[in-house]
Structure formats: C-alpha cells, structure tokens
Amino acid sequence: MNGLQVLIHQAKLASLEQAHKRQVAHERGEDFNIFPVCKVDHYETIHSAILAEYLNPCGSHGQGDSFLRLFLRQLVKEVASDAEFYERFDPRNARVRTEYSISNGRMDILIQSEDAHHAIIIENKIFAPDRDTQLSRYATYAKKAWRNSYRLLYLTLLGDEPNPNSAKGVSYQKVSYNSTILSWIQDCIQHAKDKPFIYYTLLQYKNHLKHLLAPTMLHEKNNEVLEMMLENPLAAAEIISLASSWEEIVLKNVLFDPLESFAKDHNMTFVNELYSDKKGTGEGFGFVIEDGLTISFRTEQYGWRKWYYGVLDDRLEKPETHLLPGLTGGNSTWPYGWQYLDKHSNWTPKDLAEIATDKGDYLKYLKNIILQLVREMEDDHVIKALFNQ
Numbered sequence: 001m002n003g004l005q006v007l008i009h010q011a012k013l014a015s016l017e018q019a020h021k022r023q024v025a026h027e028r029g030e031d032f033n034i035f036p037v038c039k040v041d042h043y044e045t046i047h048s049a050i051l052a053e054y055l056n057p058c059g060s061h062g063q064g065d066s067f068l069r070l071f072l073r074q075l076v077k078e079v080a081s082d083a084e085f086y087e088r089f090d091p092r093n094a095r096v097r098t099e100y101s102i103s104n105g106r107m108d109i110l111i112q113s114e115d116a117h118h119a120i121i122i123e124n125k126i127f128a129p130d131r132d133t134q135l136s137r138y139a140t141y142a143k144k145a146w147r148n149s150y151r152l153l154y155l156t157l158l159g160d161e162p163n164p165n166s167a168k169g170v171s172y173q174k175v176s177y178n179s180t181i182l183s184w185i186q187d188c189i190q191h192a193k194d195k196p197f198i199y200y201t202l203l204q205y206k207n208h209l210k211h212l213l214a215p216t217m218l219h220e221k222n223n224e225v226l227e228m229m230l231e232n233p234l235a236a237a238e239i240i241s242l243a244s245s246w247e248e249i250v251l252k253n254v255l256f257d258p259l260e261s262f263a264k265d266h267n268m269t270f271v272n273e274l275y276s277d278k279k280g281t282g283e284g285f286g287f288v289i290e291d292g293l294t295i296s297f298r299t300e301q302y303g304w305r306k307w308y309y310g311v312l313d314d315r316l317e318k319p320e321t322h323l324l325p326g327l328t329g330g331n332s333t334w335p336y337g338w339q340y341l342d343k344h345s346n347w348t349p350k351d352l353a354e355i356a357t358d359k360g361d362y363l364k365y366l367k368n369i370i371l372q373l374v375r376e377m378e379d380d381h382v383i384k385a386l387f388n389q
Contacts, residue, residue, distance in 0.1 A: 035208035042127045042212070048098045048108045050205065051124070051181070054188065055111060056096040061198050065091035067188050068111070074184040075153075079173050085151060089118050102141045105134065119150040126157055126177075126212070130166035139170045155180070157213060177209055185209070243349070250352045256285070258363055263287050266374075268295075287370055291315070295373050297341075297366075304347035309369060310338030311377070324376045336377070 040046050057065035068091040076083040093114040100110040109122035121138055135152065142150045152172040154162050159176035161167075175181075185206045192198040230236075256272055263270035269288040284298035284307070292315035300306035310327060313335055321330035327337025343365050344351045355362045 033204045033208055033211075035204060036211065040208065044108065044124045044126050044128060045099065047126065048122075048124045051122075052096050052098045052109050054202075055109070057091060057094055059096075061192075063192070063195075063198070065094065066191055068094060068096075070187045070191065071184050074180055074187065075175075078175065078180060082151065082173065085118075089113060089120070090115075102138070104137050104141075105131075107138060117146065117149055119146045120153065121150060122153045122155055123162075123172075124155045125160075125162075130163040132163075132165045133168075135162055135167040135170045135172060139172075178213055182206060182209060247349070247352060250356050254356050255363060255366070259285070259287075259366065262367055262370075266371075286312070289374070295370055299347075305345075307341045307345050307347070308338050309341065309373075310334040311336040311373060324373065326372070326376075 040050070053059045054061065054067045055071055057068055059067075061067065072086045072089055072091060075086045079086070090113050095110075095112045095114070097110045097112075098108065100107040107121050108124040111120040111122070113119070119142065121142060123135060123138065135154065139152060142152065152170065153175050154167075154172045155175050155177070157177050159174045159179065161174070162172070185202055189199060189202045189206065192202060256270075260270040270285070271288060271294070272285040273283045284296060286294045286296035288294045292313060294312045294314075295309065296312045297307060297309045300308060311324070311334070321335050321337075323330045323337040327334075327339050330337045344355060344362055
C-alpha cells in the first residue's frame with residue numbers, strides 16, 4: 001500500500017476500535033450516569049459537597065474514616081516530601097466542612113482534626129479563575145488558627161498552577177482530579193466493592209470525572225493520530241488539502257440531496273446558502289413553504305457551530321410574535337420563535353463523519369423538525385391565517 005492507503009487504513013482501525021469500545025460500553029449501560037443528568041458539571045461547590053461527603057467520617061456512607069484514610073494515603077504517595085504531616089493527621093472523628101467562612105472569604109473544603117490542632121484546606125478550582133490574593137488570604141487565616149499544623153491543597157482538573165496574584169508568598173501543594181482524586185476514588189471503589197449502593201455511586205462519579213477530563217484524554221488520542229500522520233507526511237498533507245472538498249461531498253450526498261428531494265415531495269422549495277461565505281455566520285439552508293414564509297436553519301458561530309432553526313416570515317411588515325410549541329425567543333426576525341438543534345448542533349469534521357455513518361438518523365431528525373413545525377403552524381392556524389391575508 002502507498003502512504004495514503006496506509007494512513008487511511010491505520011486511522012480506520014483506530015476509529016473502529018474506539019467505536020467498538022463505545023458500543024460495548026453503551027450496551028453495558030455505562031453511558032447512564034446520574035451526575036450529568038443532575039447537571040453536576042463544572043460547578044465547584046457541588047463537587048466540593050460530593051468530595052466532602054465521602055471524606056467525612058460522619059458521612060452518610062457509613063464507612064467511618066475509611067475514605068479519609070485512603071485520601072491521606074494518596075497524599076502520602078503524591079507529596080512524599082511532606083508525608084510525615086499526612087501520616088500524623090488523625091482521621092478519627094475529623095470534622096469536614098464546605099464553604100467554611102472566614103473574615104474575607106470561604107474555604108471550599110476544610111478538614112480539621114478532632115482536637116482542632118491540625119487542618120487540611122482544599123481550594124477546589126475546576127474552570128473558574130482564582131480571585132486576587134485568594135490563597136494568600138486563606139494562608140493568613142490558617143497561620144493564625146493552626147500555626148504550621150495545616151496544609152493548603154490547590155485542586156484543579158490537571159494540577160495547574162494558581163494565579164501568581166493569588167498565591168504570592170504562599171506554601172501550597174498542587175493536586176488534581178486527573179491523578180489525586182481519580183486514584184483515591186478508585187481506592188474507595190475497591191474498599192466498597194461489597195457495598196453496592198456506595199460502590200456504584202463511586203463508580204458513576206469516577207466515570208463522570210473522566211467525562212470532565214475527556215478533552216485531556218482526547219488530546220492523548222489525537223497525539224496517536226498525529227504520530228501516524230508524522231510517519232506518513234505526504235499522505236497527511238494530501239488528506240488535509242481535501243478536507244473542505246470532503247465536507248462539501250458529505251453534506252451534499254448525505255444531507256442536502258436527500259433534503260431537496262424531501263422538500264419536493266412536500267411541495268416546498270429547498271434553498272442552500274451554506275457555502276456563500278465560507279462557513280460564516282448567518283447563512284444556512286431552508287425550506288420555502290410559500291414566498292416569504294421559510295423554515296430556516298442557520299449557524300450562529302463561525303465554523304458551522306451552534307445551529308438553530310425557526311420560521312422566517314417576510315410577507316408582513318411587522319409580524320406579531322406568535323411562539324410555536326417548542327420554540328423560544330420570538331422577535332421581529334423570528335416571529336414564531338427559534339430553537340437550537342439538540343443533536344449535532346456543531347458541524348465539526350467529527351460530527352460530519354458521524355452523520356455520514358449513522359444510517360440516516362440525523363437526516364430523519366431534521367425531517368421530523370420540519371414536519372413538526374408545519375403541523376404546529378397548521379394547528380395554530382398560522383399558515384391558514386397568513387394565506388388569507
């Protein structure tokens with residue numbers, strides 16, 4: 001095989017392997033996770049509450065100080081230079097609090113020994129930036145309360161450094177969800193393997209954290225693909241040069257030609273302005289029901305991102321707002337409302353590849369939107385009223 005065939009073959013094998021893993025995980029029910037369902041995403045206070053509940057010897061898990069001991073053991077592994085402090089910390093009857101108020105701020109998580117002589121402070125940062133002097137203020141308070149018998153942990157997804165303005169002159173230790181928390185949660189899972197309620201909740205939280213860390217894992221996967229491309233540079237350059245043409249062919253064959261046939265079958269006219277401004281904003285495609293009345297799909301951001309749809313009415317000078325069911329945000333441009341697509345709302349190359357291989361599911365999804373809008377306009381007498389004017 002030549003270089004191009006080799007690269008395509010390698011990429012196809014990698015893609016098939018990933019697709020197989022996703023399918024097996026889905027069939028095993030691993031896609032179900034209560035944490036994202038409850039919108040436990042990047043909200044630090046919610047993650048702090050979850051972590052604190054597991055760390056709390058008096059937590060509802062009923063495992064006493066077992067989880068806190070495992071956390072301390074993980075810190076001993078990661079912070080070998082300060083292992084003595086964590087080995088001395090007595091987890092029995094320790095107090096764990098969240099949003100602990102001090103005179104000029106709130107500590108995300110405070111773990112305090114029963115005798116109140118030792119403390120571990122966790123500043124939890126997932127996506128939010130540090131406030132000025134934030135760690136400095138916590139350290140000032142901690143020195144007065146516990147002298148040198150405290151440790152300040154700076155927790156981020158990947159173990160990032162804090163803002164210099166926040167941590168100037170402060171002694172702190174970096175920990176991460178990617179390493180510290182995931183390893184600790186795994187230890188907790190092993191501890192709770194004979195306690196199904198706790199076990200499966202811990203497992204779901206671990207999987208949810210992996211979802212939050214997915215961009216990092218995707219970066220590692222991309223590195224593998226890049227290595228393949230480096231081994232076949234001429235083939236990679238040829239594929240890259242054809243990227244735009246490939247997108248046009250996929251869209252034409254998989255979506256636009258079938259949508260045009262669909263429009264004719266339903267006495268509508270298909271219009272496509274997608275390539276008029278090279279992936280710009282405000283352009284898209286639509287279905288003309290009658291002159292001036294169009295079901296329109298448009299992209300809000302450059303790069304075919306944030307697709308939305310609605311009904312345009314240019315027949316009336318000042319159409320009154322009349323929201324159709326399922327649509328929102330009515331205005332003079334969209335008198336019947338608009339809505340973002342909830343499936344492939346961005347058309348990245350990966351999205352287009354999935355659309356091309358989904359056996360027509362996305363095409364069916366778009367057709368259902370159009371037919372539903374037509375039915376709703378008929379039910380609300382929108383079409384009839386317009387036609388009679």
